[in-house]
Amino acid sequence: xxxxxxxxxxxxxxxxxxxxxxxxxxxxxxxxxxxxxxxxxxxxxxxxxxxxxxxxxxxxxxxxxxxxxxxxxxxxxxxxxxxxxxxxxxxxxxxxxxxxxxxxxxxxxxxxxxxxxxxxxxxxxxxxxxxxxxxxxxxxxxxxxxxxxxxxxxxxxxxxxxxxxxxxxxxxxxxxxxxxxxxxxxxxxxxxxxxxxxxxxxxxxxxxxxxxxxxxxxxxxxxxxxxxxxxxxxxxxxxxxxxxxxxxxxxxxxxxxxxxxxxxxxxxxxxxxxxxxxxxxxxxxxxxxxxxxxxxxxxxxxxxxxxxxxxxxxxxxxxxxxxxxxxxxxxxxxxxxxxxxxxxxxxxxxxxxxxxxxxxxxxxxxxxxxxxxxxxxxxxxxxxxxxxxxxxxxxxxxxxxxxxxxxxxxxxxxxxxxxxxxxxxxxxxxxxxxxxxxxxxxxxxxxxxxxxxxxxxxxxxxxxxxxxxxxxxxxxxxxxxxxxxxxxxxxxxxxxxxxxxxxxxxxxxxxxxxxxxxxxxxxxxxxxxxxxxxxxxxxxxxxxxxxxxxxxxxxxxxxxxxxxxxxxxxxxxxxxxxxxxxxxxxxxxxxxxxxxxxxxxxxxxxxxxxxxxxxxxxxxxxxxxxxxxxxxxxxxxxxxxxxxxxxxxxxxxxxxxxxxxxxxxxxxxxxxxxxxxxxxxxxxxxxxxxxxxxxxxxxxxxxxxxxxxxxxxxxxxxxxxxxxxxxxxxxxxxxxxxxxxxxxxxxxxxxxxxxxxxxxxxxxxxxxxxxxxxx
Numbered sequence: 183x184x185x186x187x188x189x190x191x192x193x194x195x196x197x198x199x200x201x202x203x204x205x206x207x208x209x210x211x212x213x214x215x216x217x218x219x220x221x222x223x224x225x226x227x228x229x230x231x232x233x234x235x236x237x238x239x240x241x242x243x244x245x246x247x248x249x250x251x252x253x254x255x256x257x258x259x260x261x262x263x264x265x266x267x268x269x270x271x272x273x274x275x276x277x278x279x280x281x282x283x284x285x286x287x288x289x290x291x292x293x294x295x296x297x298x299x300x301x302x303x304x305x306x307x308x309x310x311x312x313x314x315x316x317x318x319x320x321x322x323x324x325x326x327x328x329x330x331x332x333x334x335x336x337x338x339x340x341x342x343x344x345x346x347x348x349x350x351x352x353x354x355x356x357x358x359x360x361x362x363x364x365x366x367x368x369x370x371x372x373x374x375x376x377x378x379x380x381x382x383x384x385x386x387x388x389x390x391x392x393x394x395x396x397x398x399x400x401x402x403x404x405x406x407x408x409x410x411x412x413x414x415x416x417x418x419x420x421x422x423x424x425x426x427x428x429x430x431x432x433x434x435x436x437x438x439x440x441x442x443x444x445x446x447x448x449x450x451x452x453x454x455x456x457x458x459x460x461x462x463x464x465x466x467x468x469x470x471x472x473x474x475x476x477x478x479x480x481x482x483x484x485x486x487x488x489x490x491x492x493x494x495x496x497x498x499x500x501x502x503x504x505x506x507x508x509x510x511x512x513x514x515x516x517x518x519x520x521x522x523x524x525x526x527x528x529x530x531x532x533x534x535x536x537x538x539x540x541x542x543x544x545x546x547x548x549x550x551x552x553x554x555x556x557x558x559x560x561x562x563x564x565x566x567x568x569x570x571x572x573x574x575x576x577x578x579x580x581x582x583x584x585x586x587x588x589x590x591x592x593x594x595x596x597x598x599x600x601x602x603x604x605x606x607x608x609x610x611x612x613x614x615x616x617x618x619x620x621x622x623x624x625x626x627x628x629x630x631x632x633x634x635x636x637x638x639x640x641x642x643x644x645x646x647x648x649x650x651x652x653x654x655x656x657x658x659x660x661x662x663x664x665x666x667x668x669x670x671x672x673x674x675x676x677x678x679x680x681x682x683x684x685x686x687x688x689x690x691x692x693x694x695x696x697x698x699x700x701x702x703x704x705x706x707x708x709x710x711x712x713x714x715x716x717x718x719x720x721x722x723x724x725x726x727x728x729x730x731x732x733x734x735x736x737x738x739x740x741x742x743x744x745x746x747x748x749x750x751x752x753x754x755x756x757x758x759x760x761x762x763x764x765x766x767x768x769x770x771x772x773x774x775x776x777x778x779x780x781x782x783x784x785x786x787x788x789x790x791x792x793x794x795x796x797x798x799x800x801x802x803x804x805x806x807x808x809x810x811x812x813x814x815x816x817x818x819x820x821x822x823x824x825x826x827x828x829x830x831x832x833x834x835x836x837x838x839x840x841x842x843x844x845x846x847x848x849x850x851x852x853x854x855x856x857x858x859x860x861x862x863x864x865x866x867x868x869x870x871x872x873x874x875x876x877x878x879x880x881x882x883x884x885x886x887x888x889x890x891x892x893x894x895x896x897x898x899x900x901x902x903x904x905x906x907x908x909x910x911x912x913x914x915x916x917x918x919x920x921x922x923x924x925x926x927x928x929x930x931x932x933x934x935x936x937x938x939x940x941x942x943x944x945x946x947x948x949x950x951x952x953x954x955x956x957x
Contacts, residue, residue, distance in 0.1 A: 203244045206265060208272040210239045210253060219275060222255045227262065370414040392420060431478035432467070448482065457483045497541035498745040500806045502917055505799040505838065505846045508792045514800065515815050517808045517822035518587065518786045518831045521751060523736055523744070523760035525551035528914065530739060530762040532954045538914055542744065545911035546804030549832050552907065552943055554900040556588035556830055564590045564782040564875075565825060567888045571868060572897035575905045575931055577921045579842055581894060583800075583835040584901055585790070585871060589782055591828035597780050599635040600697040601653075603730075605684040606669060607704035609644040613671035616762070617738035621703050622666045624735070624767035628701075629663055631775055632656030639687050640665050643680025653691045685725040692729070695879070697780050702750065703735040706743030722753040723821075729879075731781055731824070732756035735770070748807075755784055755824055773941070774828065783875040785822040785883065788833065789815045792869045795862070796840055796892050799847055801919065803834040803908050815874060818883050825875070834908050836919070846919070868892040903935030903944060910951055925955040 210222045218239025225232035226243070227250040235241045245251065245265045254260040258275040265271070433440040433448045440448050460481045467479040506514070524547030531538050559566040568586040575582070604625060612618040632638065633656050640651035640662075651665040684700045692698055722732065732754030734747045744760075751758035759770045787810060792800050802809075814820040825831065838844050873886040897905070910928045912920040928951050936944045 203246055204269065205242060206245050206251070206269060206271055207240070207242050208270055210235050210241065210255075210272070211274050213274045213276040219255060219258075222253055222258075222275070225252045225254070226250070227252050370416050372416050372418070374418045374420065392418060429477055431461075431480050432475040433480050433482065435482045436484055451482070451484070455484050459483075495539070495542075495739065495742045496745050497539055498748065498807060500541050500544070500915075502915065502919070503802045503804075503806055503809075505801045505836075505844075507799050507847070507850075508794040508797045512792050512794060513789060513812045514792070514802055514835070515787065515789045515810045515812050516802065516805045516833070517810055518788060518825065518833075519546050519805060519808050519823050520550060520825060520829045520831055521547050521748070521758040522551040523747070523758050524548055526760040526762050526766050527736070527742075527744065529950055530760070532950055533762075534739070540915045543911050543914045544804065544807075545908055545915070546808070546833065548907050548911050549804065549834065549904055550830070552903065552947075554586055554830055554832060554904070555898075555937075556586045558588060559590050563884070563886060567871065567873065567886065569871065569888065569890045570898060570901055571890065571894050572901050573894065574836055575897065575902065576909050576923045576927060577836070579838070579844060581837050581839060582897075582901070582905060583837060583869070583890075584904060585788070585833045585835070587786075587825065587829075587831040587873075589825045589827060589829040589831075592780065592782075594631060594775060595633075597827070598696045599637075599693050600632070600699065600779060601637050601688060601691045601693045602697075602779070603639045603641060603684045603688040603691075603700045604651075605680055605700050605702045605704075606640065606642050607644075607680070607702075608642045608669055608671050610671055611705055612738070614738055617705055618669065618671045620761065620764070620767070621735075621737050622669060623764060624761055624771060625666055625703070626663055627767055627771040628775070629656075629659055629666070631771070632659065632662075637691055637693075638662050639684075639691065641680060641684045641687060642669060643683075644671075647680040647683045649683070649687065653687070681721060681725065685728060685730055688730045689728050697731075698729060699731045699733060699756070699779060700754075701733045701735065701779075702747075703737060704747070705738040706736060706746040719749050719753050722750055726753065726755050733779065734758045736760040752823075753821065755781070755821075757824065757826060774826075780827045781824045781878045782827055783825040784878055785818070785820075786825050786831075786873065786875040787815050787820075787822045787883075789872045789874075790835070790869050791872075792837070793864060793867050793892075794840070795865055796868050797837050798840045798842060799838040799844070801836045801846075803836060804911070805833065815872070816883075818876070818881060832904060834904060866891055899935050899937040901935070902931050903937065906931035906935055907947065925951060929955075 210219045210224075211217060212219055218235070220235055220239060222235040222239070222241070223232060224235065224241050224243055226245055231243070233241050233243050243251070247266055249265045251263045251265060251271060252260065253263070253273050253275060255275055258277055261273055261275060263271050263273060435448055435451075462475070462479040462481070464478070467475040467477075521544075524542070524544035527542055528538060528548065531542070556568050557566050566588045568584075568588065570584040570586075572582055572584075574580040606618075606621065606625075608618065612621070629638070636656035637653045638651065638656065639649070639653045642648060642650050650669070651662065654662055656662075681700075681702070684702070688698055688700055726732070732751060733756045734751040734754070736742060736744065736747050736759070748758055750756075759766075761767050761770060789812070790800075808823070810820065810822070823831075838847065868890045871888040871890065873888070874883040875886075876883050906928050909920055909923055909931065910925075913923065913925070913928065929948060932944065932948045932951065936948070939945055
């Protein structure tokens, strides 16, 4: 009997062990070349439990000894593996070549589809037309003005799942990879006429303008379009194809078709940048590259293999400030902005002959790029406040108000010890000469100014993040420079992981009463881990609580993500600059070294109250993404801008005096319940400015007040130049407030406001305006 109980006990224990779930990990690769396969479905057989492999082909799943894992992938032979006692199960999938034997054109080369895309389905314009006719015969034409693209795809592509979006009845959700539906971020990449577009643009396309649609459904698509194609690609060509050039050949550079308006850039590529050039003519070009190459095709490969244009850059949408009636809203509240990236980025676009995205034009950053003759502070506060009122130089019916802050300037040897962590993007997108190579040269300028008491760490990130240099004293400059020299670009971009590691390292070397700062250098093209603007915002808001500040440096173009970098700087208690050449690097790390690295005041807010007896309406020029609610001014929990050593901040208002008629103001009905009663006691005042700021290591704000009398003076040299920069910005943005001014007006104002111009920055601006006028 004892033996029977013992056997039963052992059997029960064995069953419990067998049934106990544990974590199984592994990697899925391609049998042909060993490349990791992202998006592979890994499911516990007979259940709904499953995961998908990440960009590196890795997965984690909980299973028991008796479970069987099923590995499936479109275009590959499905494979099953028993778990048994294994904790690691890595598999190799073979391509199902029996089903794939057609020839397709992808990127810039022609190959058998089993070697390129796993599964390709083409939907032609005629199929879209037939779908529309079918809808008509079903008496649906009166409800469908144009058949959605998704409708044309439905039923024509195997493995394509189309459904209504969960959160809305508007639009549709497309899943190309079947089991990728287990992820909430499974949208395919949308490419229209060779240009990557936001996925939401799919709903806006007019089927009447479609030539054809191609669907790419396997991991090899990522070799052409990168990790963004992990969930498949929808390729759409339109009838008014922006790539097809009238009587000109199609240009394909490093696998990317070039939009026709950028052909001149390709034609002017230096021979030293070109590795190879192949010319296809006539029917050969059309056969290989489709109708867009009917005039021939020129395929170019560059030495760095990463030629890009601005078609993947992203900017936050800016809605220009309108005039506000003082009687209805006398307060204007905003956060200061010392960022200067907007100007150097616009300068890069003009110098490259590019079309300027209006959302890239941030007028406040253009104005604040330049220094002005503000006096150094003399009292207890770390900045001086300066105001000026004059006639608007582009509109005789209005006045211009200039409000300027001058931060206290400290010499480098007066700055506290620094704990700096360089966070450097070394992903594949950083390989261009104007990215990582320029970045390394720029950081060397900073390193050469470090003192013995300063410490530097270096963290890099690509597919993963790692420490390249542990905290090292500034006296060991050769060691720091050597670590920079060894950096090379390659891989995807795990920005979120890099930020976490950099802040962790900065916290470990934290200097109390010192300057603790992470300096992030990147093009902003995050595509692994936390990558959306919202994800990054939450991450940085959490990390700034550590007391570590953040400086953000943008590099390069083509896939430059301005919106992400601005978000990081704003939320990280830091500043943001764009470096397009070594001269700009010298300005940021040389001339403005203290301001770039040392914060003297944080959460600086400005609130202006205009006197309705004097001001009928006002308009803040720029600062659209820095506006605050009026109640935020006295709320110390609300984040605002930071001011560095020696920094200046300038804001301009255009005001319409009381009694002046203006086309910018429309009549409104008289209020029934609220009566406006103007107080006559302050009849000599135009406005009152209130400032709030916190010391870098404190959480309670300090308030300053400045009153401007109703006095209009002759515009100073600085007022003339500031007005010229603001007017140029309004013209670039195609603003309705520039009052039919022209480029000659800008040049005239800038010349009269050039002043001494010791460093030549104002002269450079004037040349830039001339260059833009001649484009």
